[in-house]
């Protein structure tokens with residue numbers, strides 16, 4: 375009999391809490407219903423400010439945390455209402471929480487979202503705090519989704535690359551030969567810089583479909599400048615976040631490029647995301663021919679087109695070709711991670727995160 379789990383995910387984009395109800399049996403996942411619960415603008419602002427050092431952080435964090443937990447619980451309530459299930463039918467919620475600081479090189483990563491309060495407000499067991507155990511074991515604590523990708527997307531007759539384009543972009547290399555270890559890491563910015571630039575210049579949270587960026591061409595000199603960032607050359611394992619790729623990073627990069635139009639910068643940022651993903655794929659998996667995209671970036675037609683140009687030797691498609699809607703892959707992954715924790719099973723991949731060994735991730739907050 376499959377068991378029901380709910381996965382909650384809100385990534386670096388800070389756009390919404392993605393919630394999905396998943397039936398899980400023998401590690402295989404069937405999504406039953408999903409929704410995206412937008413974060414209120416004020417909370418988004420509070421959380422965004424917490425991603426960088428500032429004054430009075432403990433108090434500001436303590437104020438934001440229950441707000442985020444309440445929004446998480448509302449997302450769960452809405453999902454149950456939509457799907458017609460009751461809390462006591464749900465085995466557990468896997469809640470990622472919101473990352474407000476990620477510095478694995480200094481030994482910490484911090485996701486807030488008070489799982490105790492979510493358990494209290496929903497009456498459902500919550501599994502949270504997935505990343506810190508991996509960091510404690512010397513790992514990056516990220517990306518955590520490759521183990522899930524391996525469980526649901528591995529196929530013995532095709533080398534596959536799964537690319538998640540959220541605020542940051544991360545990829546998983548799944549060799550057809552299952553004796554070859556899975557590789558996974560963050561390639562750099564996904565949507566985050568494009569979102570910031572679009573907000574600044576169009577007053578919109580993102581460049582819908584990539585239409586604005588598609589109006590003009592990238593500036594090759596600026597692209598070259600972006601690519602001097604040492605993160606792109608850094609050896610794996612590696613992970614990144616708003617600590618590096620943020621408005622300050624971008625304004626430093628643009629110092630000598632004030633002559634470019636905002637539109638040209640937008641086009642170049644989109645190309646940066648495509649080129650940095652493609653370069654990593656060519657370097658780490660030169661023989662892969664099948665690339666599957668998930669995350670909000672899959673909705674950016676211009677970005678998808680640039681990826682197809684940069685990876686002309688590959689078939690670049692969305693994960694819907696593998697039977698999972700690209701919008702919900704990450705949320706389903708956190709439902710799966712919760713099922714692993716309740717089953718007392720490990721769910722990091724040391725070869726991906728650099729941890730000393732396999733670890734059971736997360737903490738359980740009983741209903």
Ligand SMILES: Nc1ncnc2c1ncn2[C@@H]1O[C@H](COP(=O)(O)OP(=O)(O)O)[C@@H](O)[C@H]1O
Pocket residue numbers: 384385386387388389390539540541542565566569579580581582583584668669670671673674675704
């Ligand atoms: N229709 C669209 N056109 C272009 N970009 C989109 C569209 N829908 C979503 N996105 C992008 O996807 C991002 C959200 O992706 P998501 O996978 O939720 O990221 P995260 O995991 O960081 O929250 C948005 O901030 C936006 O940049």
Ligand SMILES: [Mg+2]
Pocket residue numbers: 383384385387388389390391392540
């Ligand atoms: Mg999101």
